[in-house]
Amino acid sequence: MTELKKCPFCGSEMFAPHFYEGMLLCTNEGCYFYSVYLPVITFDKISARIAQLTAERDEWKADAERLIQLANFKNKRAGEYFDLHEQLVKKYEVI
Numbered sequence: 001m002t003e004l005k006k007c008p009f010c011g012s013e014m015f016a017p018h019f020y021e022g023m024l025l026c027t028n029e030g031c032y033f034y035s036v037y038l039p040v041i042t043f044d045k046i047s048a049r050i051a052q053l054t055a056e057r058d059e060w061k062a063d064a065e066r067l068i069q070l071a072n073f074k075n076k077r078a079g080e081y082f083d084l085h086e087q088l089v090k091k092y093e094v095i
Contacts, residue, residue: 007031063088 007014012028067088070081 060092063091 005014006012007026007028010026010028010031012026012031014024015027016024067081067084070084
């Protein structure tokens, strides 16, 4: 088992309660983190999130580059440009 780090606020020992997976609590009753959890973030979780965000960024970048290419044709492919614009608006619509 890996050794838990000290509390970032008071320096006391931290513990991982068995009933809350992925949480750490401070053992010092006077500390803020005695009653507020500190999420455990592992390298694997961070790596997975970075990979997800990188994939999303690459997809957005490809869509933006395609839109820019169509916009640079100076109305020769205006229909295709507007169709792609509508697709991207639907794709990235925020609800």
